[in-house]
Amino acid sequence: xxxxxxxDGAEPVGxxxxxxxEARMTRIYTDNIARLTxxxxxxxxxxxxxxxxxxEVFVHIVRRTAKDPDYLREPxxxxxxxxxxxxxxQRRRGLVRERLRLLRAAEHPPVEWPRDTIDFVAALRxxxxxxxxxxxxxxxEDLSRAEVANVLACSPRTVQTQLREARHRLRDRLGPxxxx
Amino acid sequence: MKPTGxxxxxxxxxxxxxxxxxxxxxxxxxxxxxxxxxxxxxxxxSTPQQRPCRMRSPAxxxxxxxxx
Numbered sequence: 671x672x673x674x675x676x677x678d679g680a681e682p683v684g685x686x687x688x689x690x691x692e693a694r695m696t697r698i699y700t701d702n703i704a705r706l707t708x709x710x711x712x713x714x715x716x717x718x719x720x721x722x723x724x725x726e727v728f729v730h731i732v733r734r735t736a737k738d739p740d741y742l743r744e745p746x747x748x749x750x751x752x753x754x755x756x757x758x759x760q761r762r763r764g765l766v767r768e769r770l771r772l773l774r775a776a777e778h779p780p781v782e783w784p785r786d787t788i789d790f791v792a793a794l795r796x797x798x799x800x801x802x803x804x805x806x807x808x809x810x811e812d813l814s815r816a817e818v819a820n821v822l823a824c825s826p827r828t829v830q831t832q833l834r835e836a837r838h839r840l841r842d843r844l845g846p847x848x849x850x
Numbered sequence: 851m852k853p854t855g856x857x858x859x860x861x862x863x864x865x866x867x868x869x870x871x872x873x874x875x876x877x878x879x880x881x882x883x884x885x886x887x888x889x890x891x892x893x894x895x896s897t898p899q900q901r902p903c904r905m906r907s908p909a910x911x912x913x914x915x916x917x918x
Contacts, residue, residue, distance in 0.1 A: 704878075704880040705877055717879075721880070790868050790871075
């Protein structure tokens, strides 16, 4: 039985390749959605927006993969992370109304969160968005300064400067060192 | 000589420790949310035990009773 030709670069329907692609995307989604949402939560500072952002990342990934099946390579996490960071940066740059909604909602974090988590998210929220992204990629994702610069498309020198300031601010907000 | 305002050497470790702890908690929180949304929800009253009983007593529903 002949396979129908693809339209606009989309995968032909009913082929094994499409099924494999769907299965792969499902696996990537299942493996990464919680981690991605947690990252979005740190970047945006608010839980409901984080879930929206994580879904938006997968919408973006699915669209790109439909055009270029080799777009998302393994391991998928660096791609997901980069799309998320860029999405948050663009989103918060343009949507003033969304920013206001985030600020209001952040005053009421979920009651299930431990106090340390609430304090850390609140501390992150005091940082400007680029500085916050630098701090999260450096401290949470354990990227090097050069890797952070690569994700944010800026110079390592900029990352160095942003991290130095973030270090001071976070230490002031989080308090002195304790025996944990 | 350290420049003015330089923080202790273990400041990065302290922040990273807090960051990982918060991130782990958030991952757990969102994992549970994903799981709870994946599970089928059951409305109150939809289980057989909670469903309103539609059965009438045999006496009330018997044709003889309705006729009398």
